[in-house]
Amino acid sequence: MFSGKTEELIRRVRRAQIARQRTEIFKPAIDTRYSEDEVVSHDESALRSTAVASASQIILLAADCDVVGVDEAQFFGDDLVGVVRQLAESGKRVIVAGLDQDYLGEPFEPMPQIMAIAEYVTKLHAICVVCGNPANHSQRLVAGEGRVLLGAKEAYEPRCRDCFDLALSRGDVHAESADTTTEEAASEKAPAPASETSPVPSGND
Ligand code: ZN
Secondary structure, three states, X not given: OOOOHHHHHHHHHHHHHHOOOOEEEEEEOOOOOOOOOEEEOOOOOEEEOEEEOXXXXXXXXXXXXXXXXXXXXXXXXXXXXXXXXHHHHOOOEEEEEOOOEXXXXXXXXXXXHHHHHOOEEEEOOEEOOOOOOEEOEEEEOOOOOOOOOOOOHHHEEEEOHHXXXXXXXXXOOOOOOOOOOOOOOOOOOOOOEEEEEOOOOOOOO
16 A cells, blocks of 8 residues: 555556547545545545446446556455456456455455456565565554455555564554565565556557
């Protein structure tokens, strides 16, 4: 959540716009942080988006798009997998940003499935606020249950694997993982992968 995945999504969609492609960004209606109709990232860069109640709505609304962006994909549920595949098979470039782990560090569906069918996967990492290493977890700092705890970005801090595990073992956590990553070796980074699937390997980026 501090890894810059929304910024990366915005950057890619902006480049498509410069190329005069028709674009649209969709986000789950559940995520109403900051703005009702803009995808807003932590650095305040923003791009207009459309909030939808379910993944299936994207199919109809994206009919005229060349490039379809999806933000906060982890909140769409499993239906998003079929939707993304259908869009890609119809010739559209689909760029998906989301958290790949839940607050316990477990794979956060549907991101694992989408990463598997994507042509390209980019894992982005924040910086651990404890030790400065690349962070691939988000530590939940407030009490809360369930995978979805929206709101306040102050409720989370980026942590690396070691610092996250240490806090878990001490039990002082409300463990939430954050956006991210898969590499088992503690290497770079953080949260959020941006998965991209496109019918043709385009050299856009
Ligand atoms: Zn650390």
